[in-house]
Every structure is written in structure tokens, then in C-alpha cells.
Amino acid sequence: MKDFNYHSAKDSKEASKLASSSSAFLAGGMTTIPSMKLGLATYKDLIDIKNIKKLSGIKVSGKSVTIGAATKHVEVSNSKDVKKAIPSLSSLAEGIGDPQVRNRGTIGGSIANNDPSADYPSACIALNATIHTNERKIEAAKFFKGMFETALKKGELIEAIEFQIPEKSSYQKHPNPASRYAIVGVYVAKHKGDVNVAVTGAKSCVYNDKEMSKALTGNFSSSSIDGMDLDSSEMNSDMHASADFRASLVVTQAKKAVDAC
Amino acid sequence: MGKISLEVNGRKVEKEAPDNTLLSTFLREHLQLTGTHIGCDTSQCGACVVHVDGNSLKSCTALAADVNGSKVTTIEGLETNGKMHPMQEAFKKLHGLQCGFCTPGMVMSAVDLLQKNKKPSDTEIRDWLEGNICRCTGYQNIVAAVKEAATKM
Numbered sequence: 001m002k003d004f005n006y007h008s009a010k011d012s013k014e015a016s017k018l019a020s021s022s023s024a025f026l027a028g029g030m031t032t033i034p035s036m037k038l039g040l041a042t043y044k045d046l047i048d049i050k051n052i053k054k055l056s057g058i059k060v061s062g063k064s065v066t067i068g069a070a071t072k073h074v075e076v077s078n079s080k081d082v083k084k085a086i087p088s089l090s091s092l093a094e095g096i097g098d099p100q101v102r103n104r105g106t107i108g109g110s111i112a113n114n115d116p117s118a119d120y121p122s123a124c125i126a127l128n129a130t131i132h133t134n135e136r137k138i139e140a141a142k143f144f145k146g147m148f149e150t151a152l153k154k155g156e157l158i159e160a161i162e163f164q165i166p167e168k169s170s171y172q173k174h175p176n177p178a179s180r181y182a183i184v185g186v187y188v189a190k191h192k193g194d195v196n197v198a199v200t201g202a203k204s205c206v207y208n209d210k211e212m213s214k215a216l217t218g219n220f221s222s223s224s225i226d227g228m229d230l231d232s233s234e235m236n237s238d239m240h241a242s243a244d245f246r247a248s249l250v251v252t253q254a255k256k257a258v259d260a261c
Numbered sequence: 262m263g264k265i266s267l268e269v270n271g272r273k274v275e276k277e278a279p280d281n282t283l284l285s286t287f288l289r290e291h292l293q294l295t296g297t298h299i300g301c302d303t304s305q306c307g308a309c310v311v312h313v314d315g316n317s318l319k320s321c322t323a324l325a326a327d328v329n330g331s332k333v334t335t336i337e338g339l340e341t342n343g344k345m346h347p348m349q350e351a352f353k354k355l356h357g358l359q360c361g362f363c364t365p366g367m368v369m370s371a372v373d374l375l376q377k378n379k380k381p382s383d384t385e386i387r388d389w390l391e392g393n394i395c396r397c398t399g400y401q402n403i404v405a406a407v408k409e410a411a412t413k414m
Contacts, residue, residue, distance in 0.1 A: 003280065006324065006326040046280075074316075
């Protein structure tokens with residue numbers, strides 16, 4: 001791994017002041033460190049943000065669950081408050097990586113990285129999340145821009161993610177047996193008035209499937225999306241799954257999610 | 262360069278190390294604690310698992326700098342007065358190892374599991390050891406060893 005300067009920031013202000021065009025924020029490091037070891041990313045400065053107290057913790061109000069950016073996956077999966085308010089979010093966290101990854105990895109790191117197969121971005125889309133940064137609030141629908149790309153600007157730090165509590169929800173993923181990343185993951189959330197069907201792993205970026213969402217808003221039953229033939233032209237195709245197989249998996253996982261609600 | 266201060270296996274250590282030093286490198290090359298193994302070096306195999314402030318983590322995927330000030334336990338820290346830890350005893354008794362390469366990580370992960378779940382089921386043990394890969398013994402005897410250790414801890 002190439003050399004860099006390590007800094008530990010005491011608050012968001014200091015973290016953002018230290019940031020430059022050749023720096024990265026370090027939270028759990030579960031992606032940043034492996035990427036740097038493989039030479040896929042190099043930075044002159046790593047700014048550790050996990051000692052900023054304000055960035056950790058879970059708050060539940062009547063309508064929403066707000067999770068600090070540096071909150072670890074294990075804290076989300078073990079939280080009684082999250083389990084009660086949005087059980088599907090707690091089980092999503094429990095399904096990320098392995099116990100050692102969950103002991104370190106953070107929710108803010110996951111969404112800032114926006115891996116096309118990551119789990120949390122689908123939760124943000126399905127649960128109409130608002131991403132709170134040190135500068136502004138961003139709706140999830142406008143946050144995820146493309147493969148490993150987000151609306152974050154240089155030096156902009158995610159502070160918390162606010163999820164809307166749905167009436168019902170479920171996340172169903174078909175994991176890669178080795179990496180545990182989603183080959184396809186579908187997060188279905190039924191809100192008052194509409195249904196979101198957020199899909200990860202299938203395309204270059206997480207998205208809300210409008211066709212399924214419309215069908216399920218009309219009739220919230222797996223029969224209303226049964227046999228739906230999704231357009232696979234933009235879907236990923238690799239050694240694990242062809243685009244057509246992914247298109248079919250999206251429907252299967254969505255049906256499972258609806259049935260589990 | 263920065264100063265790394267840790268408590269490793271109950272002993273306070275303080276050493277200068279370059280900022281890009283991984284915890285696994287710090288333990289093996291700066292402290293000569295070579296019981297922590299490096300297998301894949303890509304955070305998949307789990308041979309490098311140690312405990313930091315009571316939780317297991319993969320030491321090849323943490324910087325020594327970002328665990329600064331923590332309490333670290335490695336496989337060398339499990340024995341008491343020359344007597345093996347019950348988990349180590351169980352692995353030995355039930356043939357939970359063959360070549361032994363993955364064993365330090367397996368044992369450290371398994372000890373963390375029993376700290377959090379005193380009586381895990383087979384499924385819970387297998388789920389927990391998802392991040393630890395063994396390429397020779399297979400997992401039957403490892404699971405049996407963890408169950409045996411659960412009766413002794």
C-alpha cells in the first residue's frame with residue numbers, strides 16, 4: 001500500500017477542512033483499505049472520522065429512524081429500536097459481509113461508496129431516505145448517481161441517514177455465495193399511498209423499479225408482479241449471472257419480499 | 262510516521278510506525294507476534310482475526326493508526342500460565358485443525374462468538390464463521406470444537 005498521511009478528525013468541521021482533491025474519509029475502512037491495498041485507489045491523506053461522536057448513534061422518532069454515518073452494521077442489526085421500527089433494515093444489516101466486517105463497516109461508508117451490489121443503497125431508496133451531510137440534505141433518489149458515484153462534493157461529509165418508517169417492508173437478497181454481495185437484492189417498502197421496489201446488484205447503480213412499484217401500488221400482492229418480463233438490456237452480465245437471469249431474479253426476489261411483508 | 266500505543270495481550274506497547282502500517286503488519290513485524298496469520302490479505306479468509314476492544318476484526322483490513330489506544334488480543338494472548346484456552350483445547354481434542362494455517366483466526370472468531378452467545382446452535386456457529394475459510398480440515402470438526410468449548414467456557 002502506498003504511503004499516505006493519517007489524520008483523526010475530532011469534528012465534522014475539522015474533517016472537512018482537512019479534505020482535498022487527494023484525500024478520503026476513513027470510517028470502517030472495509031472498502032477503502034482493500035481498494036488502497038490493491039492499488040485501485042491512492043490518497044495523500046486519509047481522514048479518520050470514526051472518533052467524531054456526533055456521527056454515531058441511532059434515533060427513532062414517530063415517523064423516522066435516523067442513523068449516524070459512522071454507526072456500524074452490528075449496531076444497526078443489534079438495535080432493539082431499529083428492530084421494532086423497521087425490522088427489514090435490521091436484518092439487512094445482519095446480512096452484510098461477515099461478523100468481522102459488520103464489527104467495523106459503517107452505514108455512511110457503504111452509501112458514500114455506492115457499490116452497485118451494496119445492500120444499504122437499496123434501503124435508502126425504498127425507505128425514502130434523506131442523507132444529511134455537513135452542508136445540506138439530499139433525497140436518496142437524487143443521491144445515487146451511478147456506479148460508485150454519488151451527489152457528494154469534495155469535502156462533503158455524510159453525518160446521518162434518516163429513513164422513513166414504512167407500513168411494511170422486506171429486503172430479499174440473492175447473495176454471491178463467496179463475497180456475500182447481492183447478485184440481486186430487492187427492498188420492497190409499502191408506504192402510505194405508494195410502494196417502492198428498490199433493486200441493487202442488477203444494474204450499474206441502485207434504482208427504483210417503476211413498473212413493479214406501479215403494479216404493487218395498485219394491488220399489494222405478489223400475484224400482481226408474477227411473471228413480469230423486465231427489460232434486461234441495462235442489467236449486469238458476468239460469470240455469476242447473465243442479464244436475463246438477473247431480470248428474472250429481480251422479479252423472484254421482489255415476490256419473496258412482498259410475501260414476507 | 263506516528264506513534265502507535267496499544268495494549269496487546271495485557272502488555273502496553275508504544276512504537277513508531279508509518280501511517281500506512283496495517284494492524285496485521287504491526288503485530289507480526291513490529292511486535293513479532295506471528296501467531297496472527299496473513300492468508301488472502303484481501304479480508305476474505307479470516308486467518309488474521311484478532312480482538313480489538315473485545316470485538317473480532319480482520320487485522321489485515323485495519324490500520325494500526327486507526328485502532329490506536331485500543332486493547333488488542335491475539336492468539337498468543339489466549340493462554341493462561343502456559344495452559345491452553347478451552348477453545349484451543351477443544352480444537353486439539355476434536356481435530357479442528359489439520360495444517361493449522363486458518364486456526365488462529367478460527368479460534369479468535371469462535372472465542373468472540375462465545376463471548377456474545379454462550380450456547381450457539383450449529384447454524385449460529387456456521388453463520389458466525391462465515392468470514393473464516395478452512396481449506397483442509399473442513400468445517401465439521403471445527404463446529405464440533407466450538408460446541409465443545411461452549412460447554413467449558
